[in-house]
Amino acid sequence: MRSAWRWLAVLAACLMPMAAARAELPTHTLTFTADGRFDPPRLEVEPGRFKIVLVNQSTQAVEFESLPLRAEKVLAPGVTSFVVLSLSRPGEYPFFDDFHPQAKGVLVVKPK
């Protein structure tokens, strides 16, 4: 047990500094509307590192999810949060709401 904790502590110590220091990023907003849609359903971004502010305007919980984007975020009703993504390959990255599977959208990384 002791070795497991030591291992965890070492890992945490190695990882933490990398989380620090982050410059101001290009920011886009994605809203989950009161009637259960993503707005905009098609979000276009420049390649690189950017931030998506997620706004849940509905009265239900939302789970923004996309394996191609490597993102997953649960939003309680009325909550605003964000994800930071880093995408260099142009293309279409679909995402959806895991709690309302009919709500879908796509993030488009424009060619350079």
Add this chain to the structure above:
Amino acid sequence: MGEIAFIVWRESVEALLVVGILYAWLRTEPAGRRGLPWLWAGVGCGLLLAGALALALLGLATWLPGDGPEWFQAVMALAASALVVQMVVWMRRHGRGLKRELQTGAAQQVESGHWWGLLVLVMVAVAREGSETVVFLYGSVLSSQQHGGVGAAVLAGLGGFVAALATFWLLQLGGKVITWRRFFQLTEILLLLLAGGLLVGACDRLIALGALPTLMDPVWDTSAWLDTGAGLGKLLADFAGYRATPALSQLLIWLAYWVVVAWLLRRAGRTPAPRAVAGGHHVAG
């Protein structure tokens, strides 16, 4: 209302499958029964953690700033996958040989260190799915309040949970259909797949956090054949770490995982189990 029941069923089943696989796996070996209290402790810790995570998600408590929750989840997943492998290897080595030592109680102190994997895995699974279910139900009840159907929403949630329990029970029946030995091997493979899936998920988070370089992204794109958005692809993604567009570093880590697991299991199979107490108390059996 059907949708509420379905989502609750799906979230509960993900956690209950982990608990169910572990439960079935532990019951097949005498040494494993010792681990059952750790399993239930993991469920208890997981529920507590689920409550705390749900509060954070609802915005009522924020003790982890910024990327904190992401790092927390990544580290938990890494720890769980490492501990699961350790546990499976230990079980492989001691599974049968330990029966006598267990009966004398001599091995009791020696073994407790090997059950942390069990506790952490169960805790992670229950906390993750549990917190999502709590937030989802909170939202559903809140929005049904406006439409005057709170009772129906709560019933639908309960219905989903009962359906998940039935699924758990069906899984336990599996042990009766095939031999215990075979069932043990099957659950062992499922556990290792699960741990590999956790590792791939942790890589995803680390890449998103900018802590792990991708090397090449993606190595391939199989989303046209087996998409991770729904159906079989989603199931494989959630439980075995399948990715339609994996990064090279992620793929290499996954391959290294299986090489290490294969090597550890081969070594565990070859070396005889060390005695818990030298010249220990021998009970005729």
